[in-house]
Amino acid sequence: MRFFPEFGDDFLRLLESLEGKRIAVLGHLRPDADCLGSQVALCRLLMERGIEAVCVNFHPVPRALRLMVGDTPFFLADDFDAEGWTAVTVDCADIIRIGDYLREKFPHIYANIDHHISNPAYAERNLIDPTAAATGEVLAGLMFDLGLPVDVVSAQAMYVAIATDTGMFRYESITPRVFEIAAELLRRGASPSLTASWLFENEPFGKIELLRLFLESVQKSCDGRLCYGVLPLGCFSETGTTKEDAEGFVDYTRDVAGVDIGLVLEEYEPGKTKGSFRANSSGLRVDLLAIELGGGGHATAAGFNQPLSLKEFLPKVEAAVAEHLKQYDAGALLPVATST
Amino acid sequence: MRFFPEFGDDFLRLLESLEGKRIAVLGHLRPDADCLGSQVALCRLLMERGIEAVCVNFHPVPRALRLMVGDTPFFLADDFDAEGWTAVTVDCADIIRIGDYLREKFPHIYANIDHHISNPAYAERNLIDPTAAATGEVLAGLMFDLGLPVDVVSAQAMYVAIATDTGMFRYESITPRVFEIAAELLRRGASPSLTASWLFENEPFGKIELLRLFLESVQKSCDGRLCYGVLPLGCFSETGTTKEDAEGFVDYTRDVAGVDIGLVLEEYEPGKTKGSFRANSSGLRVDLLAIELGGGGHATAAGFNQPLSLKEFLPKVEAAVAEHLKQYDAGALLPVATST
Known part of the structure; x- marks a missing residue:
């Protein structure tokens, strides 16, 4: 064979x-x-x-x-x-x-x-x-x-x-x-x-504190179908960690029961925010959502950058997800064949 | 074949x-x-x-x-x-x-x-x-x-x-x-x-808060070779979760760089504490450590119960782990063939 x-x-x-x-x-x-x-x-x-x-x-x-x-x-x-x-x-x-x-x-x-x-x-x-x-x-x-x-x-x-x-x-x-x-x-x-x-099995001790900070911020939105958490400005230097250490944090938001889309937002410089979506099925097409926000990616994993502070951007992304979920419910999003 | x-x-x-x-x-x-x-x-x-x-x-x-x-x-x-x-x-x-x-x-x-x-x-x-x-x-x-x-x-x-x-x-x-x-x-x-x-992918939202509470308690001991976290009395009812939801939390302690043994302690009733060890290699024989504390298990995963409050028990378990690591360093623990 x-x-x-x-x-x-x-x-x-x-x-x-x-x-x-x-x-x-x-x-x-x-x-x-x-x-x-x-x-x-x-x-x-x-x-x-x-x-x-x-x-x-x-x-x-x-x-x-x-x-x-x-x-x-x-x-x-x-x-x-x-x-x-x-x-x-x-x-x-x-x-x-x-x-x-x-x-x-x-x-x-x-x-x-x-x-x-x-x-x-x-x-x-x-x-x-x-x-x-x-x-x-x-x-x-x-x-x-x-x-x-x-x-x-x-x-x-x-x-x-x-x-x-x-x-x-x-x-x-x-x-x-x-x-x-x-x-x-x-x-x-x-x-x-x-x-x-x-x-x-080789995580810096500061990652425990980084994750704790992140979990403290986790909230649900869009009738519980969006769950998001925030990496605040300065969190990596405060905890002695790096971006690498926050990889996978988005799964904590996506894995909550009833959630369609998980999201991590990071204000990496004052007035500059980036985000990362994870969806529970490819039909949710978060790549399209990310494109709308100036980014791109795969149907179940996509990201973007925005020249806005976290505070300015948050209502915008919630509105964009709400509208996107409406389209999804109406069957208006095309499925894709994906390979990550 | x-x-x-x-x-x-x-x-x-x-x-x-x-x-x-x-x-x-x-x-x-x-x-x-x-x-x-x-x-x-x-x-x-x-x-x-x-x-x-x-x-x-x-x-x-x-x-x-x-x-x-x-x-x-x-x-x-x-x-x-x-x-x-x-x-x-x-x-x-x-x-x-x-x-x-x-x-x-x-x-x-x-x-x-x-x-x-x-x-x-x-x-x-x-x-x-x-x-x-x-x-x-x-x-x-x-x-x-x-x-x-x-x-x-x-x-x-x-x-x-x-x-x-x-x-x-x-x-x-x-x-x-x-x-x-x-x-x-x-x-x-x-x-x-x-x-x-x-x-x-079907976690109760309360698990986010349960994990946050747990991570807040995580500390290192025994020169950084023991890392432990605590599930305080009442944490499950406070967060609307169950014991099931805390499964795997011990990995957060074990995965810290330099840690040999991870430990989760739970005061499940006033004056009654149980614990769960995870070791990074079977040579660490946490089964023997657990037997000493009235429990048992596998070489890399073992647990015990103690009729003591968390506060009373904590110095005892730290002393027991310190002594156990001394024996490990001296090559006094026998290796075992394990199957989990």
Whole structure:
């Protein structure tokens, strides 16, 4: 049985075409575990085949994922001279996702490996499978299909990629293939408990206080169908935490019984507020709501920025959600096929 | 390939021996999802084979798991006349786990299906595999191995059993077999996103306030190696929540960087305090710590009761943990093979 029978030949030809080149494996802005894990796996595979390869990102590897990259060569865009290097992107739904700085350095993208349905195939060679729950799933499946070597660092990195991009095996995007690939990654040395310890068991003590502050602000609105919480100005410095530590807080609002849409609002500078929506089903189309507020995203997860203080913006966002829910109730929102 | 080749014949003979009997599938006190999911799957399998079968528990099915049992017949011990029924336990590590009331009703246990390493094989027929991460894994694997029918209710119930008993796929107990069985359960209709919505997306609004109260109390002790939080007397009625809603709060204490042992303390009646330990590795043997305080449990998760107020008990537990960590540092605690 093969996991991605339709892409095996393409991937093998792509690998062959990279021989003799120097490969920069690029990830997206604010790289997440699927991006970084895919970079790790592809870079190590190329190196194993005798191809010179490095990973390049605009933003640094977040604290929780530093152990995941292991000894894989990672460079910040600022420190990297792109002259003579060929660019391959992973997990970048759009070329703008690598950031303006890297786009200038790499005006030509040779190959593009991804799982986002919205990916417009912007490279010379494109390998995009929107049926996969993670780019790490595509790479792992292809490496197993073709009998390519997967070392323990790559196995663990692709496992973390899949685990996080499926919300720790919780999203609609999960298929039997996801679990079969996870089983095979465990055989190659990936560890679910190590993954959990990296992702969840090394929290700064200040996060307890940050979460307490956030929960204190949580309120319901729109007849209990919107639930929102606030990260007040200065909360990170006050608690000795960073933005990273507030990731996932929106789930506390979304998980309340009866709530359709969860929302976190953060006044990150005086007079500037950003927000993050999470919906309980893709039919709620919070991407459209975010577009209306100057942002964008997925049907169940989307965000925006507003040049307003929290106080000024709050009544506006409540009104926008109320109107959006009215349209939803009237069946006026189109469903979408989604891939996160 | 078979998942449990060593148990297939035993299981088939057990099923044959149940023909013509009326079977009460018993679960343990305060049943969790592995217990209930295993009861659902075994009961439905027996019914499908024309065997009269029901599930019986001392405590009711918790709110979050009511949809999981579907139309499977569940009875409370109080409402059940045991005369003429044959008892089969699932997920009960010890016969005392069914509770005194059910023990009196069923002095003889015919069969015992479980995955706990400590299970003393108390029944006439015993099918215990401590290499499995969940009793639901044993049952699902055997049903697949033997080509027995698995309907969508059973598939979903066994999926929830496995997902929860592995801490949503996070524990050391996870093997490639866990993921392979999960893949097969998805093919039979189990849904990870439905599971998440049952378990996490239907929280009472009062839980936000309960968690806020709890986080306000969180402190570090023992040079930062113990982190504890308190559920004060009356906190559930004040916030309109129940004990169920505080499940998992101990993880907030355990997940702090540098912490070896997390602890939640609850003064549940004036002058009566109970506690729950979680350790970051099985070498920390919090089961021994709990035994010392009049309780017991697993190497990484254990609990106890004390006839003292929170205020009286707090210095005692801090001293006990400090002494225990000293022994741990000195290498004086024996490691154990564990199965949760």
